[in-house]
């Protein structure tokens with residue numbers, strides 16, 4: 001997943017998200033092995049600075065690892081990005097169970113939403129029986145194109161990721177098209193609209209690469225067309241790094 005630095009850094013609970021309003025990231029697990037090209041100069045570099053402050057070499061190297069001392073420190077925000085400083089696909093099932101137990105035992109004054117995000121959405125499968133309405137599942141689909149994707153990321157190719165996300169029997173899903181990569185308009189819109197038809201899609205995030213990592217990007221006209229088609233079918237599109245695209 002990619003989130004960007006908001007500026008508020010706590011020693012124990014690192015808030016690194018301005019992607020979602022009123023969101024704080026809670027990081028009892030940190031790290032990822034998908035090595036997305038666009039993550040290294042942005043998100044991982046930011047975490048490296050935080051790692052220096054807290055003295056964690058594993059955070060500095062972005063190696064998957066746990067921070068159990070953070071388990072009982074769920075931030076005070078309406079929405080919590082669970083393990084947002086990494087990808088939960090690299091977290092052991094037993095520890096995910098602990099995270100979910102902690103959330104379930106947490107009794108905030110106002111109900112919260114908890115986002116679980118992964119670029120390998122198949123990893124959510126064993127957790128589905130544990131989840132209730134306070135959880136939203138998120139995956140990133142930057143494109144529909146598998147060809148050349150391995151040069152961008154070691155995550156499952158987009159077609160597998162979409163199929164796995166679609167197959168999850170879960171009623172609350174969000175797709176992040178960010179950073180958008182060049183795509184095939186018909187296929188890509190059909191993927192998103194099929195989630196709409198499934199009645200699981202809450203909304204879509206859309207945005208260009210904010211760090212200019214020389215990614216293969218669609219033209220603004222094509223990107224606008226995608227957004228317009230989605231909106232025309234009733235999909236809520238939320239924007240970030242829009243470069244003139246109207247959402």
Ligand code: SF4
Nearest residue numbers: 001002032035036039
């Ligand atoms: S999947 Fe991993 S490497 Fe890719 S953007 Fe997310 S955290 Fe970074």
